[in-house]
Amino acid sequence: MADPIRLEQIIFNLLDNAIKYSPSGGKTILAVSSKKKDVSIKVRDNGKGIPEEDLPYILNRFYRVDKSRTRSLGGTGLGLAIVKELVLAHGGTISVKSKEGIGTEFELVFKGADSIENDTIS
Ligand SMILES: Nc1ncnc2c1ncn2[C@@H]1O[C@H](COP(=O)(O)OP(=O)(O)OP(=O)(O)O)[C@@H](O)[C@H]1O
Numbered sequence: 001m002a003d004p005i006r007l008e009q010i011i012f013n014l015l016d017n018a019i020k021y022s023p024s025g026g027k028t029i030l031a032v033s034s035k036k037k038d039v040s041i042k043v044r045d046n047g048k049g050i051p052e053e054d055l056p057y058i059l060n061r062f063y064r065v066d067k068s069r070t071r072s073l074g075g076t077g078l079g080l081a082i083v084k085e086l087v088l089a090h091g092g093t094i095s096v097k098s099k100e101g102i103g104t105e106f107e108l109v110f111k112g113a114d115s116i117e118n119d120t121i122s
């Protein structure tokens with residue numbers, strides 16, 4: 001069970017970044033698979049990547065690798081913070097792997113129906 005509008009926002013924000021931070025002609029892959037009883041959603045690009053020193057902060061509000069406000073790609077730095085909040089609100093987890101100049105992969109893991117069938121709503 002998920003909120004479809006929030007799920008769309010999660011995927012949209014990740015795809016928006018994948019496209020925005022990749023050169024034209026770059027490749028973005030969206031992969032959905034089962035992980036035991038859970039569901040894994042991966043968004044991978046072969047764009048500019050995120051420097052190792054920035055990775056721990058990337059999900060924080062207003063954090064941007066390029067701090068210049070005049071930059072043409074200028075976002076607010078809120079997209080990933082919103083993704084994190086929405087994923088956590090769904091009881092999911094988010095992780096990121098990235099290499100500068102190689103690309104970035106975000107993975108979301110949500111509990112599958114079987115994993116939560118014994119949960120009770122009180
Ligand atoms: N796929 C990616 N490849 C490279 N860098 C990324 C990627 N996704 C995010 N980043 C880096 O992380 C920062 C934070 O991303 P986030 O989506 O939170 O903000 P934003 O894209 O700058 O602005 P907003 O999403 O609010 O328009 C980005 O500014 C960028 O530096």
Ligand SMILES: [Mg+2]
Pocket residue numbers: 013016017075078079080
């Ligand atoms: Mg963004």
